[in-house]
Amino acid sequence: MIRIGIDLGGTKIAACALGDDGVELVRHRVATPQGSYEQTLKAIEDLVRRVEGDVGASCTVGIGYPGSVSPRTGLHRNANSTCLNGHDVVGDLQNQMNREIRGANDANCLALSEAFDGAGAASRVVFAVIIGTGTGGGIVVDQRILVGRNAIGGEWGHCPMPGTDRAERRARPCYCGQFGCIEQFLAGPALEAEYFRHENIHHPLEEIAGRSHANVDPSARALIELLCERLADALAVVVNTLDPDVIVLGGGVSNIAEIYSRTPRLIAQRIFSDQFDTPILRAKFGDASGVRGAARLWGEPRSSID
Numbered sequence: 441m442i443r444i445g446i447d448l449g450g451t452k453i454a455a456c457a458l459g460d461d462g463v464e465l466v467r468h469r470v471a472t473p474q475g476s477y478e479q480t481l482k483a484i485e486d487l488v489r490r491v492e493g494d495v496g497a498s499c500t501v502g503i504g505y506p507g508s509v510s511p512r513t514g515l516h517r518n519a520n521s522t523c524l525n526g527h528d529v530v531g532d533l534q535n536q537m538n539r540e541i542r543g544a545n546d547a548n549c550l551a552l553s554e555a556f557d558g559a560g561a562a563s564r565v566v567f568a569v570i571i572g573t574g575t576g577g578g579i580v581v582d583q584r585i586l587v588g589r590n591a592i593g594g595e596w597g598h599c600p601m602p603g604t605d606r607a608e609r610r611a612r613p614c615y616c617g618q619f620g621c622i623e624q625f626l627a628g629p630a631l632e633a634e635y636f637r638h639e640n641i642h643h644p645l646e647e648i649a650g651r652s653h654a655n656v657d658p659s660a661r662a663l664i665e666l667l668c669e670r671l672a673d674a675l676a677v678v679v680n681t682l683d684p685d686v687i688v689l690g691g692g693v694s695n696i697a698e699i700y701s702r703t704p705r706l707i708a709q710r711i712f713s714d715q716f717d718t719p720i721l722r723a724k725f726g727d728a729s730g731v732r733g734a735a736r737l738w739g740e741p742r743s744s745i746d
């Protein structure tokens with residue numbers, strides 16, 4: 441069986457076809473139609489037909505999307521691509537394409553991909569997060585996504601940032617309606633804004649990380665050190681609560697090498713245990729993990745714990 445995965449992002453829609461052995465047979469990406477729900481669905485349908493044309497077969501289709509489906513209304517919510525919110529995205533796609541489609545949150549897809557044959561392949565309980573322009577998380581147990589009763593399993597990025605006071609959090613409103621979410625401290629735009637506040641120059645995160653690594657910019661170095669401290673504050677809560685077998689990081693922030701050398705020691709100082717040997721690993725498939733995980737939503741027997 442060939443599985444198609446779709447990763448519906450705010451700026452691009454990516455598609456791939458995975459063969460039984462996990463090899464990517466085809467990959468395409470198109471720009472996401474901005475602000476139009478109908479055009480977004482049409483773009484997804486066109487991509488599926490294009491991939492099926494390329495591989496010459498009818499395939500299963502799984503889709504990873506931002507946000508989640510409300511168990512109360514059955515409709516989409518919490519997506520930063522706000523044109524999806526309030527719609528039955530998977531249901532509408534199924535009607536439009538007249539076939540069964542499976543969907544999951546994009547960070548859950550990353551976690552599933554990495555648990556299946558990525559950085560967490562040897563682990564039973566995988567906690568995976570994407571820290572990029574936003575912050576999403578997913579939990580996979582025995583290669584099944586833990587969706588959760590309220591369908592927010594793993595949404596660590598929208599907890600209040602540990603170690604901050606109310607005033608600090610009030611100063612950082614989040615698009616989700618709360619203040620001072622972890623995302624507002626750890627995601628790329630938050631870090632770039634913090635550097636700008638100190639230096640009055642805008643550098644992309646990649647450059648800030650490079651300047652820190654080369655030890656040519658004390659502000660950059662201090663910011664990366666602060667990032668490691670904050671990441672440890674935030675991940676210590678996950679370790680104390682879930683105690684996963686592995687923590688997998690994806691997204692632009694996950695490319696910062698210092699995270700892997702410094703953060704484990706900082707987490708060890710913060711948790712309720714005399715040992716901390718949990719591996720913290722970069723996502724094996726990088727940006728492709730979302731689309732691979734979406735394809736893996738068609739697993740055996742079911743790839744999610746509902």
Ligand SMILES: [Zn+2]
Nearest residue numbers: 598614616621
């Ligand atoms: Zn939030």
